[in-house]
Amino acid sequence: MPRSPLALAALATVAIPGLDAFDVRPLAHSGADFDVAVVIDATGRRWVVRAPVRPAAGASLEAEVALLERLGEHVDSGALPCAVPRPAGFAHLPEGGRAVVHAEVPGAALRLDALRPGPGLTASLGRAIAAVHQLPVELIDGVGLPTYDADAYRERRMAEVDEAARTGKVPPRLLRRWEARLEDVAMWRFQPTVVHGDLTAEHVLTDGRTVTGLLTWGDAKVADPADDLAWLLVAAPEDAVDSIMEAYQLGRTELKDPHLTARALLAGELALARWLLYGVRSGDADVVDDAVQMLEELDAHTAVREDEASLA
Structure with missing residues (x-):
């Protein structure tokens, strides 16, 4: 109770x-x-x-x-x-x-629709995430939270995709896209950092001008910094994303990761696979149905993008 x-x-x-x-x-x-x-x-x-x-x-x-x-x-x-x-x-x-x-x-939960291109709250958000990723990885040592190197993290993502595939509920074309990106070793050559692991609008507090707080650190780990950017690249207003990423990159020292954005977009897609797996493991049919619908919509959307790219 x-x-x-x-x-x-x-x-x-x-x-x-x-x-x-x-x-x-x-x-x-x-x-x-x-x-x-x-x-x-x-x-x-x-x-x-x-x-x-x-x-x-x-x-x-x-x-x-x-x-x-x-x-x-x-x-x-x-x-x-x-x-x-x-x-x-x-x-x-x-x-x-x-x-x-x-x-x-102090602060109120972030409203993504309040993000605008340029300085202010949008840039503050990029700087805050960069600051998390600049923290020493030794912070995670000895507190019972996981640490992954790049190869181990790629294998973890591959295992999730394999488990999702076994449900029979992921569109085959989407699976092929995911598998191709996970097998592209060059895409997964990144420097692991401290990541928050559960950044959502509810866990980012603001005063309307700057980020005032970050909540709920129980999923923190040393892993792929792209994970903390995925939700923004997927859900933030498109015209604000460039400002977020510009501020983020300025806040990172010696950032050499040409595939960061591609991995972040993939992480956003794989979140749907994890939602599906949560529904399957917990026996929640409503969650499964919701995940299947979103996966089908994603599959249709990516198919349209690929068709447009082939005609360009």
């Missing part, structure tokens, strides 16, 4: 001695792995409490907490130009594991 907001508020008062909970509100977009609420104390300060709902989520939370403690140092030094959650207290759960409480990171 999910914990009620009142139960989460009680955990916050245990985690932060002296916290006088005045109000509590459930947090939208909290996901399936955590119960999350915002607790407002008597002084008006806002706190976020997160409690895992299953052991695997608890293990992920512990790794994320260890990483956040290290990331805070890079925020303080200015190397990371936006805030991250700072764990302030913990409450042990009866079933095992801990809930974590942190002060709410």
